[in-house]
Amino acid sequence: MRKRATAREVAEVAGVSKWTVIRAFTPGASITDASRQKVLQAAEALNYSPNLLARSLATNTTHQVAVFVDDFANPHKLPVLEMLTERLQAEGLLTVLININRNFDHVHALINADQRQFDAVILFGTAFREETLGDRRLGPGLPPMFVLARDSQIPGVPAIACDTELALSEIVEYLFNKGYRRPGFMMGARTLSTALGRRHHYANFWRQKGVENVVELTAERYSAQAGAEAARIYLSSAAPRSRVDVLMCENDILALGALDVARSDFALAVPQELAVVGFDNIELGGVPAYGLTSYEQPTDKMIDAIVGMITGERASETIVFPGRFIRRLSA
Amino acid sequence: MRKRATAREVAEVAGVSKWTVIRAFTPGASITDASRQKVLQAAEALNYSPNLLARSLATNTTHQVAVFVDDFANPHKLPVLEMLTERLQAEGLLTVLININRNFDHVHALINADQRQFDAVILFGTAFREETLGDRRLGPGLPPMFVLARDSQIPGVPAIACDTELALSEIVEYLFNKGYRRPGFMMGARTLSTALGRRHHYANFWRQKGVENVVELTAERYSAQAGAEAARIYLSSAAPRSRVDVLMCENDILALGALDVARSDFALAVPQELAVVGFDNIELGGVPAYGLTSYEQPTDKMIDAIVGMITGERASETIVFPGRFIRRLSA
DNA sequence: TTGTAAGCGTTATCAC
């Protein structure tokens, strides 16, 4: 494994100074075509390409963006990551995927992101509290931060998300018109902003319809199994007459688990005896076995926006986009 | 956004040389406790922490590992990425997630990985041909490469994977004993090694059982929709008497699509009229609505191995681990 | 247009 060629070596071969080599690789630098050709030829011969590490050190910009994720159970993360990496790469930015967990918390990750001089940090759905930023190990001068797909709890950190209020107004409007009157809501364990926001608006809109009572279920984690378990516990104890007639779940993965339990373990007809609604519109919700009614986040717009903010083509500010209600058989 | 403090600044405050500052941050360096204390105090006051970018330039090691992914449709990628990032982070390595697609191919990505001096490159299930490495833009001196979760087609690039042959022998053995005699196999569009390997062994073991004919279906992509479509085409045209009685799919996501179509569109009882087997054992395959018989890859062992090879604690060589057959209702 | 000098913030190596 030979070492990489450097600009100096190319310069020697091309018979110019190393700065001329740099210029040949700098778009829009003043250099004669003759020199450029000589350099490019020598570079090709030596298989030279600029060392981006050295460039980063000199320019104070790494063209790397950290993406913090703390929940890998939701399949919806995958298409978003796909789109995000693609758009970032189109702007010359690479994605550093950082797993936030017990051994590697937000403070750790932020210190690291700072030490590595990442150009930006995206909090992709992670549960992050304002007081975390108060940690004295952090200090000032962190990379610009953005919250993706949830609302921000941190002043000065813009959030790019789906319009939750609009989404839930559409959903509740639809459910109410369908005749449902005994709503339930299932959240994941993380009692943080996204869950609370959705639950809050859900309850609010029902209240506006004159329905005061919204039954709350809580799943241990964000997984189909946990959703199933929470549904099982509830359905075992609830009297059929007073049982909820429609269960909205914080996301599709919980909804699929709940729907399965209702049908398989309790032999409930969906949506006649129990309607189920999810959120995210994951691919599997759309297959015939489920036909899950859900809500699609405007992922492409959100990603366009966040990438624009990172590149500076767009002002950094909290913004929400309207999503799309996906009506299927389950409600 | 103030700039980060540097070792030199800390040195001034602490009244020592900047090299002493470095030593205070270098485990096992020779330095007196007194100096170390002075330095750490000054560092804390200035909120100093070493600049990893500069360190990388000097040490020729970035502690970053690139992971190439070209198929984000399979939910199975997510738990693997979770485990991979976690174990890498435990070794002080960050994961750069690179989306291989039409606009950013393997050659692009490898050049970039080289320019950024990544410590290693993991080809996570990507379709990568030997001739790609022959591209003259690449040249020698690339970071060490590893293939994860499929077999390698490149000499010198170790593959860390599930023992496909063993897996398919177990699967076919089971299916044969269950009495199935008309096997089918559904692959994704990518006619490359993993698919071919599984198909190859599947056909082989059936042949050893005296069953010569394995019907082949091909899905356009790796998605439930594509799996559904491929199954629909086949089931529409196949005569019930000669139709396959068991359909093995290259992965769970195709299998779920196929299973849905069989049940919903063709009203086939699963497994009585058509048995379905997948591969990967994704969470949703296990829910009651599916009960998909599948095969679990030994992800933890594979990841331990690949991380060990990257850190150098383990010899870099192709290796396979036995997985686990997951028997459920669908076959 | 081209070459020179200084600097980015570390680490490696050698004196003291």
Added chain:
DNA sequence: GTGATAACGCTTACAA
């Protein structure tokens, strides 16, 4: 144990 010199490979002045 500590300080100094050189080097990592590039960029950004500035001078020629």
